[in-house]
Structure formats: structure tokens, C-alpha cells
Amino acid sequence: MSRKVISGIAIVLVMMASLASCVVQKECREPELDMPGEIVSGRNDSLAIADMEWWKFYTDPNLQDLIRKTLENNRDLKASVARIRQAMEMNRISRMALFPELSGQFAAENETNDYYGENEVRDPEISAKATLSWEVDLRGALRWGRKKGMAQYLETIEAQRAMQMSLVAAVANAYFELVALDNELAIVKRTLNTRKEGVSQAKIRFEGGLTSETSYQQAQVELATTASLIPELESEIAVKESEIALLAGEFPSPQKRSKDFDNTKLPSYTPIGLPSDLILRRPDIRQAQQRLNAAKAEVGVKNAERFPKFAITLTGGVEDNDFKNLFRSPFSYVLGNLTTPIFNFGKNKARLKNAIARYDEARFDYEKKVLTAFKEVHDAVIIYSNAHEASELKLNLREAARKYVDLARLQYLNGVINYLDVLDAQRKYFDAEIGLSNSIRNEYIALVQLYKALGGGWSPVFAAENDELEQ
Numbered sequence: 001m002s003r004k005v006i007s008g009i010a011i012v013l014v015m016m017a018s019l020a021s022c023v024v025q026k027e028c029r030e031p032e033l034d035m036p037g038e039i040v041s042g043r044n045d046s047l048a049i050a051d052m053e054w055w056k057f058y059t060d061p062n063l064q065d066l067i068r069k070t071l072e073n074n075r076d077l078k079a080s081v082a083r084i085r086q087a088m089e090m091n092r093i094s095r096m097a098l099f100p101e102l103s104g105q106f107a108a109e110n111e112t113n114d115y116y117g118e119n120e121v122r123d124p125e126i127s128a129k130a131t132l133s134w135e136v137d138l139r140g141a142l143r144w145g146r147k148k149g150m151a152q153y154l155e156t157i158e159a160q161r162a163m164q165m166s167l168v169a170a171v172a173n174a175y176f177e178l179v180a181l182d183n184e185l186a187i188v189k190r191t192l193n194t195r196k197e198g199v200s201q202a203k204i205r206f207e208g209g210l211t212s213e214t215s216y217q218q219a220q221v222e223l224a225t226t227a228s229l230i231p232e233l234e235s236e237i238a239v240k241e242s243e244i245a246l247l248a249g250e251f252p253s254p255q256k257r258s259k260d261f262d263n264t265k266l267p268s269y270t271p272i273g274l275p276s277d278l279i280l281r282r283p284d285i286r287q288a289q290q291r292l293n294a295a296k297a298e299v300g301v302k303n304a305e306r307f308p309k310f311a312i313t314l315t316g317g318v319e320d321n322d323f324k325n326l327f328r329s330p331f332s333y334v335l336g337n338l339t340t341p342i343f344n345f346g347k348n349k350a351r352l353k354n355a356i357a358r359y360d361e362a363r364f365d366y367e368k369k370v371l372t373a374f375k376e377v378h379d380a381v382i383i384y385s386n387a388h389e390a391s392e393l394k395l396n397l398r399e400a401a402r403k404y405v406d407l408a409r410l411q412y413l414n415g416v417i418n419y420l421d422v423l424d425a426q427r428k429y430f431d432a433e434i435g436l437s438n439s440i441r442n443e444y445i446a447l448v449q450l451y452k453a454l455g456g457g458w459s460p461v462f463a464a465e466n467d468e469l470e471q
Helices: 003-027 061-073 075-096 141-207 213-247 275-281 283-304 347-413 419-453 464-470
Strands: 101-113 121-136 309-320 330-339
Touching: 003 283, 061 075, 061 141, 075 141, 141 213, 141 283, 141 419, 213 419, 275 283, 275 347, 283 347, 347 419
Parallel strands: none
Antiparallel strands: 101 121, 121 309, 309 330
């Protein structure tokens, strides 16, 4: 074959591949994001709290241990790693489709023909052959298939990272809820002791004729009401512990935790970074991007399948009717196979339109992911800011309620007010303590959600081989 012929064939192949790419670019519109200059109006931070690794962001040692156990043992996370391996092997299959395939065959047969009226004929045959087959990627179907396989592989990686981000947030969320329940139970038990003292005092004053029986009975009602809260809280604590154990891949068991929230005061202002950083940092957005890339590659595959396919098959070896002359009997076979769809009632065109529609679906899903991410950050910033302000106000309320109780007790002992006023002050102080505990819990949980919304909470945990493939 002359150089001119080879050059001509090469030019034709390049032109056909270029035409296929043009069709894909024409039919697959790019996502319309039109992102704003700021994630939240008035916030233009160059840094973000999500740039911190989770073990630096969550400073409680017990919480750090729980997160590590979860990332090591969580069954959903292990399943996601298995899906990564599946996608990696499928990607290798799609890559190898571009190269020739070599297969070997050794066969021995003995055919006997005993037709009516004729002598018996025996036709033994022994052969050893190797076959080399290669499909020439005229329209880029195999190359598009390779791009699809790579995108699907990277999608599983981003899905695993998104799951890790969600798991870190789920563990932190459950942990702070558990600490808050412990704190609430401690408040109830302290209040219960106060109620018992109140009942004793009310009884003494009632029996001494200093107060009516109404005050004594009211004190007993407050005692019973407070005591009834303890079983409910203990049940909630046990359920929350089993929830954390499930996340960590364990059977239900007590969970080690701190007695109170971190002593460090939470910041009132948290940097959130730039819109472009948010798109790159959120693994769920990158997952949607890879799904979009896979859908685009599928359009390329379906478009290429509408045109001819050319395959070359070369078979060579030895073949004879006995072993003695086997290696003196060479055999060769060359086949060039050009197949093309002629008329199939528009099936291939329909498959292409279907792939384009799937791409549009993936494109809209990607656009929604971006909008959702901005919404989540916007909402998380507002919720955390208000939660931080609410904690300070609840702290002031508790201090005021404490002073109210002290004053009410003093006035009651001096006979200025009755015992019902003391109980009312104690109820207000109890509610203020519970309110402050819940407010601090909400502040911590709001910070967890803000950290998650910004894409914080995951770290690469993959082998070097996977990282090389991703690059």
C-alpha cells in the first residue's frame, strides 16, 4: 500500500471523527450557570472554613474518634468503594476496546460421513490457530465509549467523597445532639433535687400552719412533672447512641463523649469563600459534572453507531489431518468486514435523540445542583448567624431567670410573695436552662451544616492508581 493511499485513508478517518465531534458539540449545549459574584450578598471572602480538614475543624477528641471509626467501618462507605472498583474495571474494558484483540485456538476433530450407498469417509482435522481482530474506530464510537467509561469512574469517586462529606456531618450532628441530651438530662436531675427540697419545705410549712395545702400539692405536682422527663430523655439518649453506632458500623452500644460542648466560644463570623471555589469544592456538584460528561459521551457513541463500522480479522496457524504433517501445513485467513445500517425504521436515530434527551436531563440536574449548593450555603449562613445571636440572648435570659429565682426565694422567706410565685420563678429558670442548652446545640449543628454546605468534611482516601486515572 502506497504512502498516498495511507495518507488518504488517514485524512478520511480524521474528517469522519471531526464530523462526529461537531454533531456532539452542536447537540449538547453547555450548562447555563450565570453564577453571581458572591455566594451571599455582602460576603466576598477569599478563604472558607471548608478549606480546613475535618479533624482540624472538629476539635473534640471523642468526636474525632467517632468520625474516624465511621470512615473506617461505615457499610455504605465500604459499598461506595466497591462501586469505585467496579467502575474502574469497566473503564479499563472501555479503554482496551481501542486495541486489537488476540485469541488462540487449538482444535482436534474427527468427522465421519457414512452416506447411503457410499463408502464411509473419515475426515480428521487438527489445527492450532491465532486470530487477531481489530475494529477501526472510524467515527469515534470506541473513543467516545472510553470517555464515557472514564466519566462514570470519576463519578463514583465523587459520589464516595460526597458520601464521606455527608457522613462526617451526620456523625457530628448526632454527637452534638447527644451531648445536648446529656446536658438536658443533667439539668432535669438538678431541677429534680430542687423540686424535692421544695416539697420538703412546703410540707414543713404546711404542717406548721404557715401555708395552705395548695402550695404543698403544687410542689408535689412540679416534682412529679420533672421526674417524668427523665425516662423520656434516657430513651432519646439510648436511641441517639444506637444511631451513632450504626453510622460507625457497630452494633448498638454506649458512645464515649464529652460532658459538655467545647469550651471554646463559636465564632460569630465564618468565611465562606468564592462561588468558583464552591463549585470546585462540593463533590456532589463534581459528581453531577461527571454524570453530564458521561451523558455527552453517550451522545457521541450513539451518533457514531449510525455510520459504517470496519473491522479487520487476521487468522494464522497450522492445520492438517494428522500430527505428523501439522507444522508443515500453514494456514492463513484475512477478512476485512465493513458493516453499515441501511434501513432499521429509524432505530439508530431514535437512540441518538434519546441520548441527547438524557444529556439535557443531566445538564438540568447539574444546573440544579449548583443552584441547590448556593441555596444551602445562603440558608446555612443565615441560620448560623441567627443561632449564634440566639445563644447570646438565651444566656442573658438564663442569668435573668437565675436572679429572678434568688429574689423570689428571698421574698417568699420574708412573706412578701406566696409559694406559687417561687414555683413560677423556678419554672422560668428551668425553661431558660433548657432553652440555652438547645440554643447552643442548634448553634453547633448550624455550624456543622454550614461546613457541609461549603463542601467541607472529606479528604482523599484512594490509592495512587485511582489518583493517576483521575488526573
